[in-house]
Amino acid sequence: MKKDIYILGIETSCDETSMSIIKNGTWEIATVVLSQIDIHKNYGGVVPEIASRNHIENITIVLEELLTKSKMQIEDITAIGVTYGPGLIGSLMIGVEAAKTISLVTGKPLIPVHHIAGHIYANNLEHRLTFPLIALVVSGGHTELIYMKEDYSFEKIGGTLDDAIGECYDKVAKIIGLEYPGGPKVDKLAHLGKDTYDLPIPLNDKSYNFSFSGIKSAVINLVHNENQRGNQVNIENLCTTFQNRVVTVLVKKTISALKEKNVHNLIVAGGVSANKGLREKLTEECQKENIEVSFPRISYCTDNAAMIGAAAYYAYQKGITSDLTLTAVATDTLYK
Amino acid sequence: MISLFIDTSDSDVSIALIRDQKILSKIHEDIPRKHSTYVVKFIEDILKENNITPQDVTEIIIINGPGSFTGVRIGVTIAKTYAYLLNIRIIPITSLLARVIGHKEDYLLSVIDAKHDNYYIGLYDKNYNTIIEKFGNSNEVMKLKEQYQAVVIDKTNAYNIEEIASYAKNLKSINPHAVNPVYLKLPQAMEEKQC
Numbered sequence: 141m142k143k144d145i146y147i148l149g150i151e152t153s154c155d156e157t158s159m160s161i162i163k164n165g166t167w168e169i170a171t172v173v174l175s176q177i178d179i180h181k182n183y184g185g186v187v188p189e190i191a192s193r194n195h196i197e198n199i200t201i202v203l204e205e206l207l208t209k210s211k212m213q214i215e216d217i218t219a220i221g222v223t224y225g226p227g228l229i230g231s232l233m234i235g236v237e238a239a240k241t242i243s244l245v246t247g248k249p250l251i252p253v254h255h256i257a258g259h260i261y262a263n264n265l266e267h268r269l270t271f272p273l274i275a276l277v278v279s280g281g282h283t284e285l286i287y288m289k290e291d292y293s294f295e296k297i298g299g300t301l302d303d304a305i306g307e308c309y310d311k312v313a314k315i316i317g318l319e320y321p322g323g324p325k326v327d328k329l330a331h332l333g334k335d336t337y338d339l340p341i342p343l344n345d346k347s348y349n350f351s352f353s354g355i356k357s358a359v360i361n362l363v364h365n366e367n368q369r370g371n372q373v374n375i376e377n378l379c380t381t382f383q384n385r386v387v388t389v390l391v392k393k394t395i396s397a398l399k400e401k402n403v404h405n406l407i408v409a410g411g412v413s414a415n416k417g418l419r420e421k422l423t424e425e426c427q428k429e430n431i432e433v434s435f436p437r438i439s440y441c442t443d444n445a446a447m448i449g450a451a452a453y454y455a456y457q458k459g460i461t462s463d464l465t466l467t468a469v470a471t472d473t474l475y476k
Numbered sequence: 477m478i479s480l481f482i483d484t485s486d487s488d489v490s491i492a493l494i495r496d497q498k499i500l501s502k503i504h505e506d507i508p509r510k511h512s513t514y515v516v517k518f519i520e521d522i523l524k525e526n527n528i529t530p531q532d533v534t535e536i537i538i539i540n541g542p543g544s545f546t547g548v549r550i551g552v553t554i555a556k557t558y559a560y561l562l563n564i565r566i567i568p569i570t571s572l573l574a575r576v577i578g579h580k581e582d583y584l585l586s587v588i589d590a591k592h593d594n595y596y597i598g599l600y601d602k603n604y605n606t607i608i609e610k611f612g613n614s615n616e617v618m619k620l621k622e623q624y625q626a627v628v629i630d631k632t633n634a635y636n637i638e639e640i641a642s643y644a645k646n647l648k649s650i651n652p653h654a655v656n657p658v659y660l661k662l663p664q665a666m667e668e669k670q671c
Contacts, residue, residue, distance in 0.1 A: 182669070183665050183669070187663060187665040189545070189663035189664065189665065190663050190665060190666070192545075192549060193657075193659075193663065196549050196552060196553055196556075196656060196657065197656055199553060199556070199557065200556050200557055200560040200652050200653050201653050203557075203560065204560070204653070214561060230545075230546065230549070233512050233546070233549065233550065233553075234549065234553050236512065237512065237515075237516065237549075237550050237553040237554050237557070238553055238554075238557045240516040240554075241516060241553070241554045241557040241558050241561070242557060242561065244516055244519065244520055244530055244558075245530045245531070245557075245558055245561045245562065246561070247530075463517070464516045464517045464520050465513050465514065465516075465517050467512050467513045468512060
């Protein structure tokens with residue numbers, strides 16, 4: 141019988157201090173997520189210095205809570221998986237240093253995990269990934285289409301040229317006066333309005349790349365012009381129009397990538413995979429094209445260590461480990 | 477009793493193993509902006525070279541700032557995680573206080589340059605009780621020096637690690653969860669909010 145593998149996952153790339161224990165890449169034993177969102181919303185966004193300070197205050201507390209919750213001891217762990225990038229360097233660092241120290245003290249292997257690989261493997265906690273697949277990664281820091289022919293193999297086929305989709309949502313939310321993080325609020329309002337405004341579909345071409353800074357500027361100009369004319373902006377209608385445009389382009393390019401690659405499995409990952417508009421439209425289009433689509437459960441959409449523990453298992457199967465010089469990186473990519 | 481001494485608050489890093497207040501081995505290297513790569517590795521190396529297992533360590537002495545924010549955070553994260561895992565003593569000592577330990581004058585004024593006429597300032601009595609630890613300018617340094625007739629200790633005075641270890645021996649261990657960096661400065665975003 142194969143020995144069970146328990147991975148301690150650690151994720152501190154932005155403003156969540158999270159640790160999790162995952163068995164054999166699919167089974168969540170326990171997860172702790174300590175979010176700093178209430179602190180950062182006072183500043184209208186994540187302040188890196190404050191995030192880093194909070195991670196260091198929380199790091200051992202989160203570990204203790206995890207061990208209590210899982211009724212496990214650190215010696216029961218097979219290996220440690222940690223997000224080494226990309227993300228906020230001062231935040232990543234705290235997780236990486238803690239992971240290296242745990243590896244040193246326990247003698248357990250250290251597995252570097254790419255943050256996006258983690259988001260993708262959040263779906264593996266729902267049901268085992270089926271290959272080949274295409275992953276649409278949509279979050280506050282990423283908008284990417286990735287082709288995977290097998291476990292832990294990543295080929296980027298397209299990505300944003302400027303803002304990430306989640307970043308664009310939050311900025312649009314800010315323009316219309318919604319409190320940070322406003323993205324989910326835009327999604328909610330979009331379900332209440334009508335598509336009445338004249339906004340362009342962003343980067344509506346044959347490539348698999350995205351661009352969201354243009355539509356953000358278009359929203360700024362629209363709001364500004366309406367205010368100048370003394371017209372009230374209909375926030376709900378504006379949200380509906382904006383969401384329709386960005387979802388249209390995301391869905392269109394994702395579906396054509398699937399068709400071109402002749403792939404029948406789509407997984408959606410990242411914070412914006414919680415977006416209802418995107419879920420509805422993708423599900424509808426995938427049904428038409430006979431494509432299996434998988435979304436992570438809402439609690440796995442945002443940053444968490446469960447997904448890191450899941451991804452780390454497959455990295456470990458591939459022999460990916462690091463010595464104690466592992467260093468956090470802000471902008472590394474998956475595709476070297 | 478084996479103590480692991482960690483100071484990463486400046487660009488030159490000190491890691492030392494101390495047995496019964498005597499230094500067994502020491503690594504001192506200037507590694508500007510490379511702390512995150514090498515500090516844990518240095519600890520692994522120094523333990524191996526001395527045939528000491530990570531579990532043999534019974535106390536961590538961590539210099540928890542002020543100094544380089546990043547540097548301090550790296551050392552403190554390692555120290556508190558290490559101490560938590562093994563449930564061993566952990567003694568945080570500020571970089572300002574560490575520098576005066578071993579000096580015998582009545583009043584000791586520890587000063588670390590923080591650029592642009594700013595200084596981290598620590599004032600201690602001869603028993604190393606803290607009178608003041610703050611962020612200030614050169615005027616405040618001069619004023620404190622005169623007011624207390626204090627002897628100024630700056631970066632040219634190296635740490636006396638054995639003296640620090642002896643001093644630490646008499647201190648009460650802190651819960652690792654509560655060991656955190658001493659910044660003496662708010663993040664910029666918070667300072668701006670307060671204005």
